[in-house]
Amino acid sequence: MSASRKSVSGSGSKLIGLVIADVFDARGASCRPLFPLVNESEPMALLKVCDTSLIDYVLEQLLLNGVETTYVLLNKTSAQAVLTHLQTVRSARGKSWTDCREMKVVPVESTRLLTSMHECVSEVIHRNLIPEDKSFIWAPLDCLHNITNLKEMFASHEENVENIPKYAATMIASREEGPLRAALASVIAESMKEAAQQQQIDSSDLKTPLTTRAHPGEFQFPQLHPASSLRSSDDVHRTLVAYGTKSGIVKQLHRCERLNASGDASPGEGLPSITVEFSKSERLSVRSDLMFHNLVIVGPGGLSLFEFHQHDQHEWLAEILEQHEIKGNSFGIALCSPNTVCLSIRTIAGYLHANWAVMTRLLHPLTRESNFADQRAHFSLSHTSPSLFIANDSRIHGDSKRLHNVQLGSCTAVPSTTNVSRSVIGRDVVLGSNCTIVRCVVLDGAQIGDGCKLADSVVCADAIISNNVEVTNHSVIGSGVVLSSSGKALYVDGVQLERCKANESDALLVGDRGKGKDCSSSASTTVAPVETLFTNDALPQTEEDDEATLTAEEQFSHAVGDIVEIAIRSPSRIENSEFELKHLRLSYGRTNGDLAKTVIQLLLQHAIKKGKESKDSTTEALNVARTLMSQWCRPFFCKFVATDQDMQQVLVGVCLSIADPACPLHIKAPQLFEWIYNGCSEDVYDEREYCIVKGEALLAFDDGVMDLEEEKDQSTFDDEDRAVLAVGTLCAKYIATVADFLAS
Known part of the structure; x- marks a missing residue:
């Protein structure tokens, strides 16, 4: 799916803001970057920096930038506490946020538990909060800044929407030269210290023109801007960005992370090299002094592109151009002024820095200078x-x-x-x-x-x-x-x-x-130290790298799998997954049949896995398969499987899942076909005389199996054909009884 082009008037458009009043992490509930400072009973939105909650900082900054309407999406677990805060705490105008005249604040309570960013986006789309022909500002909860020219950035963004095909979003970045210089100085100091140890020289006598030693483990940088002299930590991440020198369109983004031997993100392990692709057609500018804070201006129709199938609000920007679903869309960068301060409260170090920045007037004034927060302070x-x-x-x-x-x-x-x-x-x-x-x-x-x-x-x-x-x-x-x-x-x-x-x-x-x-x-965090940019050089991409990438079909299957896995754990979310699966299908250019084929495979793979964990693998797998088919019949298959071609794809998906004779469901293929036809939902069958697949579709499938029997010796006979022939042969007798039933 690509972002739609709309004719937008730059200066006359109203500014709309969207705030997700929660923060999610890629590693799930068991790994919380600010835990135990923030936990289930203390919402992130109400975390205080200098006696003022994060949600107040975010809303105040949107108001100061001329935003007229801001929607605040509240998660089910924290909705009541945050809503009470918005209704009672006074803003700088002397009234609560819900009564604020300068900016309309609209709290939106989710009726379900939101566990990932793509579920939040699905909720926004489902509620139709943002009109499809409007751009809006996506304001993260965990970023404090003093940006004052969002309105100008918004106008430039809308000009790009008008003039550049498939322009989806503008990512706002700040220059972070100071911490980079600090990291470089640290690398130099460590190298000099190692050299001194080898030569048996007292390293305390070594000095570098970039730094002066304060005390062991710390350096001072007196010539840096105060905002840049914040003490750097290993939790601060950097992104290597490559964009067209003339067009300004982002081509690549790479985030430095630690990886273990299996390729999974894990703190404390080896650091991978960064790959940058260069093109002869356009000159690229490669920079590592930019930091992205998830502050994004999203273009018309571009919201669905941000339904990345991962749990982390903090990582999807770094992988934004590597997602297959958004290829063909253009993204730009808007740079903040040099004196702008942007601090990400994603770590304990970031939280401490934010408090210090407010205390030293680098960010918003404290309660003492206005009625910005609770009047009792x-x-x-x-x-x-x-x-x-x-x-x-x-x-x-x-x-x-x-x-x-x-x-x-x-x-x-x-x-x-x-x-x-x-x-x-x-x-x-x-x-x-x-x-x-x-x-x-x-x-x-x-x-x-x-x-x-x-x-x-x-x-x-x-x-x-x-x-x-x-x-x-x-x-x-x-x-x-x-x-x-x-x-x-x-x-x-x-x-x-x-x-x-x-x-x-x-x-x-x-x-x-x-x-x-x-x-x-x-x-814990998987973010690599800033020093990685100086100790791991970018390497050109090789042909082996191209061959190692996933195919489009594999990427589609993995993306669908992320959604299906969540819905299997919580069946109440199956119906809500409809919006995400629909946008995902469109993004990859797939049909409803392709989607249904992938989903039935994922469901059966889950059933087979559960069966292998039991003593009676066949019985257990069969029970799980029937339960899943019953749960997914009406909310998914009834909506996505309508044509004969869609139904054929469902049957092919079943064959691919159980074709292996060692599979516990292989011998139960006729029973699975029976459930798909008339056994997984009595209500659905009573309404339309079939559940997922019509009887006529079964007969057409059987005709196809006979054709494959004649073609099995041809060179075009592939693995899918072998799977269909193997399972179809097992189901021939059952399909014959269906033919007799339909004839009668």
């Missing part, structure tokens, strides 16, 4: 420290000048011997004496004991940290976790801890009197 500027913002009922003992770039929440006191800098301290937090807290977020109700040292970490609500504990390196102390030891001091380095039962606690991490366990694996 009253912050004021300290007279003695220009970067200290305190709630009216908080207390600071001693000289407040020792507190730099700090937000202090209500009912929180800072002892005179405790130093805090570049941190956000929430409400009702208890801070012990002689503590040092640097670049941290401590949420409401947490307790910090005496002599603790916290750096670059998050302490969640109601967590308890006893005396003399050190927490560093993007650690997360989950809500309700207790760090307490009767022996030596605890040291938590780069670990995410979640609340658990006392008998499940890891004493080595939380102490013998603590409570909590390691959940770092649940928050």
Whole structure:
């Protein structure tokens, strides 16, 4: 399917925004990048950055850019909490978002649980939220930015829609030269350190003109823009983008990720090389200083192209041009101004950076400067420290000048011997004496004991940290976790801890009197370090690479398989899958028969797999097959299988699935044919005298089997013909009884 061309007037079009009030991850619910900071009971939309929820930042920025109507799609599990927030929390205009006059905010509650981005897009299409002839701004929930020229970008996008065939979308990117320079400097420093070790030279004496050493493990870059001097981490990803120098159309995107030996994404394994295809017909510009934040202007009719069949909002941009379903469509890039700040809150490091950016005025102002957030949060500027913002009922003992770039929440006191800098301290937090807290977020109700040292970490609500504990390196102390030891001091380095039962606690991490366990694996990431761009060169594509790619038919089957797999796990989603399967079929240029053939194969493959897991494989596979056919008969097959050709394709799909004599369903082929004809749904059969395939289609299939019997010695006889002949021969007697029944 290609994006349709529409005649659009650039300057007169109204700006429409779409916000998905949830974030999804490619590795499923068991792997959450911000876990345990965000969990099932705490929606991502309400995650606070400097006492203001993410959804407020997103909506405020859309409003400032002239968006007139914004739709907010709410997931079933978090709909009530987010809706209450939109109806009660005041915006900068002094009213709630649902009562805002400057921008119409329309909450849309999903009636089903959304587990992936393509399900969200399916819901948007099903609700008809965005007219097909309109472009709109897709605003991600996990990206904070200070872009102010979205309106100009939108006008340029609509000009491209008018003038460039099949122009589908404009991806908004920011320049990230600073972190790249930091990564390059790190690579140089490591290389020099290795050389020094080989020559037995003290590496501390080595210096590079790009950096000056601050302390072990960190570098300072005084000449960089403040937004670029944010401390880089391995969680920051880079995308290598190639686009036409003249046309500006994107040709390739490559994201640096770690892969293991089997080719699956896995942290800590070997890094693959990046492949870039060059063409003689057009000169390409290849850049690695651009970062995409999923902020996209989608063209008319282009929404269906974003139904990528994966679970991750954060990865589909990096693979946007590698999806077969959107080949032939054009995508462009709109670059933000050099001073623009765009921060992706996809990791704990990103979350910490976002809090610091707001504190230092690189992003939106805090609650203290306007009625931007909840009216109950009253912050004021300290007279003695220009970067200290305190709630009216908080207390600071001693000289407040020792507190730099700090937000202090209500009912929180800072002892005179405790130093805090570049941190956000929430409400009702208890801070012990002689503590040092640097670049941290401590949420409401947490307790910090005496002599603790916290750096670059998050302490969640109601967590308890006893005396003399050190927490560093993007650690997360989950809500309700207790760090307490009767022996030596605890040291938590780069670990995410979640609340658990006392008998499940890891004493080595939380102490013998603590409570909590390691959940770092649940928050793992497959993103490779930025340094990959300097240590893994791009290689030209070879003929072997071309041969290794999947065929169009295999890509179609895999894409359909992703949807079918989800629907098999949750049969209530079968009917909702209709929209996704329809757009997928059109995108690949397939017929309803091709789709039905693929689906019946996938269903039978699932049944065969379940059968092999049982002692009686044939009986189990047969039961599962019948259940699946019954579940899929009305919501899918009745809608997609209508012509005789479609029905023939269904029968061919059955033959391909069970042709192997070792298959537990092979000998049950007649029974499967019977169910497809009249046995998988009594209601459907009563309505139209067949279930999936008509009796006449069975007779036509049998005639085809006889023809294949005569042609089996010819050179054109292929594997599909052999499968049809093998299974068709087994079903000949049953089809004969159907012929007698129809004749009578």
